[in-house]
Amino acid sequence: MTKDAKGPEVTLRYFAWLREKTGTSEERMVLPPEVTTVSDLLRWQATRGHPFDIAFTKTETIRVALDHAHAKSGAPLAGVREIAFFPPVTGG
Amino acid sequence: MAVRVDTSDFDVSEEMARLTAQDTGIGGIAIFVGKVRDHASGQDLASMTLEHYPGMTEAELERIETEARKRFKLSASLIVHRVGTLKPGDNIVLVIACAPHRQDAIAASEFLMDYLKTRAPFWKKEALTNGEAHWVDARESDAGAAAAWHHKQTER
Numbered sequence: 001m002t003k004d005a006k007g008p009e010v011t012l013r014y015f016a017w018l019r020e021k022t023g024t025s026e027e028r029m030v031l032p033p034e035v036t037t038v039s040d041l042l043r044w045q046a047t048r049g050h051p052f053d054i055a056f057t058k059t060e061t062i063r064v065a066l067d068h069a070h071a072k073s074g075a076p077l078a079g080v081r082e083i084a085f086f087p088p089v090t091g092g
Numbered sequence: 093m094a095v096r097v098d099t100s101d102f103d104v105s106e107e108m109a110r111l112t113a114q115d116t117g118i119g120g121i122a123i124f125v126g127k128v129r130d131h132a133s134g135q136d137l138a139s140m141t142l143e144h145y146p147g148m149t150e151a152e153l154e155r156i157e158t159e160a161r162k163r164f165k166l167s168a169s170l171i172v173h174r175v176g177t178l179k180p181g182d183n184i185v186l187v188i189a190c191a192p193h194r195q196d197a198i199a200a201s202e203f204l205m206d207y208l209k210t211r212a213p214f215w216k217k218e219a220l221t222n223g224e225a226h227w228v229d230a231r232e233s234d235a236g237a238a239a240a241w242h243h244k245q246t247e248r
Contacts, residue, residue: 091214
Protein backbone atom coordinates (compact mmCIF):
# COMPACT_ATOMS: atom_id res chain seq x y z
CA MET A 1 0.00 0.00 0.00
CA THR A 2 1.43 3.40 -0.97
CA LYS A 3 1.07 6.12 1.60
CA ASP A 4 2.55 9.09 -0.27
CA ALA A 5 2.09 12.26 1.76
CA LYS A 6 -0.71 10.75 3.83
CA GLY A 7 -0.65 10.34 7.58
CA PRO A 8 -0.16 7.02 9.38
CA GLU A 9 -2.83 4.35 9.58
CA VAL A 10 -4.96 4.42 12.72
CA THR A 11 -7.29 1.83 14.22
CA LEU A 12 -10.87 2.96 14.83
CA ARG A 13 -12.96 0.95 17.30
CA TYR A 14 -16.68 1.10 18.07
CA PHE A 15 -18.55 -0.10 21.14
CA ALA A 16 -22.13 -0.69 22.35
CA TRP A 17 -24.78 0.98 20.16
CA LEU A 18 -22.10 2.67 18.05
CA ARG A 19 -20.80 -0.76 17.09
CA GLU A 20 -24.33 -1.90 16.27
CA LYS A 21 -25.31 1.23 14.30
CA THR A 22 -22.11 1.34 12.26
CA GLY A 23 -22.03 -2.43 11.82
CA THR A 24 -18.32 -2.11 12.56
CA SER A 25 -16.28 -3.12 15.58
CA GLU A 26 -12.87 -2.22 14.19
CA GLU A 27 -11.35 -0.71 11.03
CA ARG A 28 -7.93 0.57 9.93
CA MET A 29 -7.53 3.70 7.83
CA VAL A 30 -5.60 6.85 7.07
CA LEU A 31 -7.57 9.89 8.22
CA PRO A 32 -7.93 12.90 5.89
CA PRO A 33 -5.24 15.53 6.64
CA GLU A 34 -7.83 18.15 7.67
CA VAL A 35 -9.02 15.91 10.52
CA THR A 36 -6.70 16.94 13.35
CA THR A 37 -8.84 16.95 16.53
CA VAL A 38 -11.51 14.78 18.17
CA SER A 39 -14.27 17.19 17.15
CA ASP A 40 -13.01 17.22 13.53
CA LEU A 41 -13.15 13.45 13.56
CA LEU A 42 -16.72 13.32 14.91
CA ARG A 43 -17.85 15.75 12.19
CA TRP A 44 -15.99 13.79 9.51
CA GLN A 45 -17.59 10.48 10.61
CA ALA A 46 -21.04 11.97 9.87
CA THR A 47 -19.95 12.69 6.27
CA ARG A 48 -18.87 9.12 5.48
CA GLY A 49 -22.31 8.05 4.26
CA HIS A 50 -24.56 5.23 5.44
CA PRO A 51 -24.56 3.93 8.17
CA PHE A 52 -22.01 6.30 9.71
CA ASP A 53 -24.16 9.37 8.99
CA ILE A 54 -26.94 7.91 11.17
CA ALA A 55 -24.61 6.68 13.94
CA PHE A 56 -22.87 10.06 14.18
CA THR A 57 -25.84 12.44 14.06
CA LYS A 58 -25.98 13.13 17.80
CA THR A 59 -22.30 13.55 18.55
CA GLU A 60 -23.02 14.97 22.04
CA THR A 61 -23.91 11.41 23.13
CA ILE A 62 -20.63 10.00 21.81
CA ARG A 63 -17.45 9.70 23.86
CA VAL A 64 -13.99 9.28 22.37
CA ALA A 65 -10.86 7.62 23.74
CA LEU A 66 -7.37 8.12 22.29
CA ASP A 67 -4.94 5.27 22.94
CA HIS A 68 -7.06 3.91 25.82
CA ALA A 69 -7.63 7.25 27.60
CA HIS A 70 -10.74 9.48 27.64
CA ALA A 71 -10.30 12.51 25.38
CA LYS A 72 -12.01 15.91 25.19
CA SER A 73 -13.35 17.33 21.91
CA GLY A 74 -10.36 19.62 21.36
CA ALA A 75 -7.76 16.87 21.86
CA PRO A 76 -5.26 16.57 18.95
CA LEU A 77 -5.02 13.30 17.02
CA ALA A 78 -1.34 13.61 16.04
CA GLY A 79 0.61 10.49 16.97
CA VAL A 80 -2.48 8.58 18.13
CA ARG A 81 -2.67 4.93 17.06
CA GLU A 82 -6.07 3.80 18.34
CA ILE A 83 -9.27 5.82 18.51
CA ALA A 84 -12.45 4.47 20.10
CA PHE A 85 -16.04 5.72 19.87
CA PHE A 86 -18.66 4.77 22.45
CA PRO A 87 -21.70 6.02 24.39
CA PRO A 88 -21.35 7.28 27.99
CA VAL A 89 -20.28 4.32 30.12
CA THR A 90 -22.80 2.36 32.22
CA GLY A 91 -20.79 -0.17 34.22
CA GLY A 92 -20.87 -0.91 37.94
CA MET B 93 -3.86 -3.01 44.41
CA ALA B 94 -5.44 -5.08 41.69
CA VAL B 95 -8.07 -4.94 38.97
CA ARG B 96 -9.67 -7.80 37.06
CA VAL B 97 -12.22 -8.20 34.30
CA ASP B 98 -13.80 -11.64 34.32
CA THR B 99 -16.60 -13.62 32.71
CA SER B 100 -16.87 -15.88 35.76
CA ASP B 101 -18.25 -15.12 39.21
CA PHE B 102 -16.21 -14.05 42.24
CA ASP B 103 -16.20 -15.32 45.82
CA VAL B 104 -16.20 -12.34 48.20
CA SER B 105 -14.64 -14.07 51.21
CA GLU B 106 -11.97 -15.73 49.09
CA GLU B 107 -11.02 -12.40 47.49
CA MET B 108 -10.99 -10.65 50.87
CA ALA B 109 -8.83 -13.35 52.47
CA ARG B 110 -6.31 -13.16 49.61
CA LEU B 111 -6.19 -9.36 49.74
CA THR B 112 -5.62 -9.10 53.50
CA ALA B 113 -3.43 -12.18 54.11
CA GLN B 114 -0.08 -10.37 54.10
CA ASP B 115 -1.01 -7.22 56.00
CA THR B 116 -1.84 -7.13 59.73
CA GLY B 117 -1.79 -3.32 59.67
CA ILE B 118 -5.27 -3.37 58.12
CA GLY B 119 -7.89 -2.17 60.59
CA GLY B 120 -10.97 -1.91 58.39
CA ILE B 121 -12.35 -3.36 55.18
CA ALA B 122 -15.19 -1.92 53.10
CA ILE B 123 -16.82 -4.16 50.52
CA PHE B 124 -19.28 -3.23 47.80
CA VAL B 125 -20.98 -5.82 45.62
CA GLY B 126 -23.16 -4.73 42.69
CA LYS B 127 -25.78 -7.20 41.45
CA VAL B 128 -28.19 -7.58 38.53
CA ARG B 129 -31.71 -6.45 39.53
CA ASP B 130 -34.73 -8.40 38.28
CA HIS B 131 -36.41 -5.26 36.92
CA ALA B 132 -35.47 -2.31 34.72
CA SER B 133 -37.68 0.79 34.52
CA GLY B 134 -40.77 -1.11 35.62
CA GLN B 135 -40.20 -4.10 33.32
CA ASP B 136 -39.06 -7.63 34.17
CA LEU B 137 -35.47 -8.28 33.24
CA ALA B 138 -34.48 -11.55 31.55
CA SER B 139 -30.73 -10.93 31.32
CA MET B 140 -28.08 -8.25 31.13
CA THR B 141 -25.09 -8.30 28.80
CA LEU B 142 -21.98 -6.35 29.70
CA GLU B 143 -19.60 -5.24 26.96
CA HIS B 144 -16.24 -3.61 27.63
CA TYR B 145 -13.19 -2.20 25.88
CA PRO B 146 -10.35 -4.66 26.54
CA GLY B 147 -7.11 -2.80 27.16
CA MET B 148 -8.73 0.51 28.05
CA THR B 149 -10.85 -1.04 30.82
CA GLU B 150 -7.81 -2.31 32.70
CA ALA B 151 -5.91 0.94 32.10
CA GLU B 152 -8.83 3.04 33.32
CA LEU B 153 -9.47 0.88 36.42
CA GLU B 154 -5.77 1.16 37.29
CA ARG B 155 -5.94 4.95 36.91
CA ILE B 156 -8.98 4.99 39.23
CA GLU B 157 -7.13 2.90 41.83
CA THR B 158 -4.07 5.12 41.61
CA GLU B 159 -6.26 8.16 42.20
CA ALA B 160 -7.87 6.46 45.22
CA ARG B 161 -4.43 5.76 46.70
CA LYS B 162 -3.57 9.46 46.40
CA ARG B 163 -6.74 10.55 48.17
CA PHE B 164 -7.02 7.93 50.92
CA LYS B 165 -4.66 6.02 53.18
CA LEU B 166 -5.20 2.56 51.71
CA SER B 167 -3.46 -0.72 52.56
CA ALA B 168 -4.94 -2.72 49.67
CA SER B 169 -7.76 -2.58 47.16
CA LEU B 170 -9.42 -4.76 44.56
CA ILE B 171 -11.83 -4.15 41.72
CA VAL B 172 -13.41 -7.12 39.93
CA HIS B 173 -15.92 -6.45 37.14
CA ARG B 174 -17.77 -9.13 35.24
CA VAL B 175 -18.56 -9.05 31.53
CA GLY B 176 -20.76 -11.23 29.32
CA THR B 177 -24.39 -12.22 29.86
CA LEU B 178 -25.66 -12.21 33.45
CA LYS B 179 -29.00 -13.16 35.02
CA PRO B 180 -31.00 -11.39 37.76
CA GLY B 181 -29.30 -12.06 41.09
CA ASP B 182 -25.85 -12.50 39.54
CA ASN B 183 -22.91 -10.47 40.82
CA ILE B 184 -21.64 -7.71 38.50
CA VAL B 185 -18.93 -5.86 40.39
CA LEU B 186 -16.83 -6.21 43.53
CA VAL B 187 -14.88 -3.43 45.20
CA ILE B 188 -12.82 -4.06 48.33
CA ALA B 189 -10.94 -1.28 50.09
CA CYS B 190 -8.64 -2.08 53.03
CA ALA B 191 -7.18 0.62 55.26
CA PRO B 192 -5.69 1.07 58.71
CA HIS B 193 -8.84 3.04 59.61
CA ARG B 194 -12.55 2.73 58.86
CA GLN B 195 -13.13 6.16 57.31
CA ASP B 196 -10.53 5.64 54.58
CA ALA B 197 -11.86 2.18 53.75
CA ILE B 198 -15.48 3.32 53.44
CA ALA B 199 -14.75 6.56 51.59
CA ALA B 200 -12.34 4.83 49.19
CA SER B 201 -14.86 2.12 48.28
CA GLU B 202 -17.43 4.79 47.50
CA PHE B 203 -14.91 6.80 45.49
CA LEU B 204 -13.85 3.73 43.50
CA MET B 205 -17.47 2.93 42.60
CA ASP B 206 -18.36 6.53 41.70
CA TYR B 207 -15.36 6.79 39.38
CA LEU B 208 -15.81 3.33 37.93
CA LYS B 209 -19.42 4.12 37.01
CA THR B 210 -18.49 7.25 35.07
CA ARG B 211 -15.04 6.39 33.63
CA ALA B 212 -14.51 2.65 33.17
CA PRO B 213 -15.56 1.59 29.65
CA PHE B 214 -18.35 -0.89 30.37
CA TRP B 215 -21.79 -0.85 28.73
CA LYS B 216 -24.93 -2.69 29.83
CA LYS B 217 -27.56 -4.01 27.48
CA GLU B 218 -30.77 -5.15 29.11
CA ALA B 219 -32.95 -7.91 27.67
CA LEU B 220 -36.51 -7.85 29.04
CA THR B 221 -38.81 -10.84 29.48
CA ASN B 222 -41.15 -9.30 26.84
CA GLY B 223 -38.42 -9.80 24.23
CA GLU B 224 -37.25 -6.19 23.99
CA ALA B 225 -33.60 -5.24 24.43
CA HIS B 226 -31.96 -1.86 24.89
CA TRP B 227 -28.68 -0.25 25.88
CA VAL B 228 -28.80 1.32 29.35
CA ASP B 229 -28.56 5.13 29.39
CA ALA B 230 -25.92 6.78 31.57
CA ARG B 231 -27.43 8.39 34.68
CA GLU B 232 -27.01 12.06 35.52
CA SER B 233 -26.80 11.17 39.23
CA ASP B 234 -23.72 9.00 38.61
CA ALA B 235 -21.94 11.84 36.83
CA GLY B 236 -22.92 14.15 39.71
CA ALA B 237 -21.47 11.77 42.31
CA ALA B 238 -18.13 11.58 40.47
CA ALA B 239 -18.07 15.35 39.93
CA ALA B 240 -18.57 15.91 43.66
CA TRP B 241 -15.31 14.04 44.33
CA HIS B 242 -13.57 16.18 41.73
CA HIS B 243 -14.66 19.35 43.54
CA LYS B 244 -13.54 17.91 46.86
CA GLN B 245 -10.08 17.46 45.40
CA THR B 246 -9.81 20.98 43.96
CA GLU B 247 -11.02 22.57 47.21
CA ARG B 248 -8.07 21.16 49.11
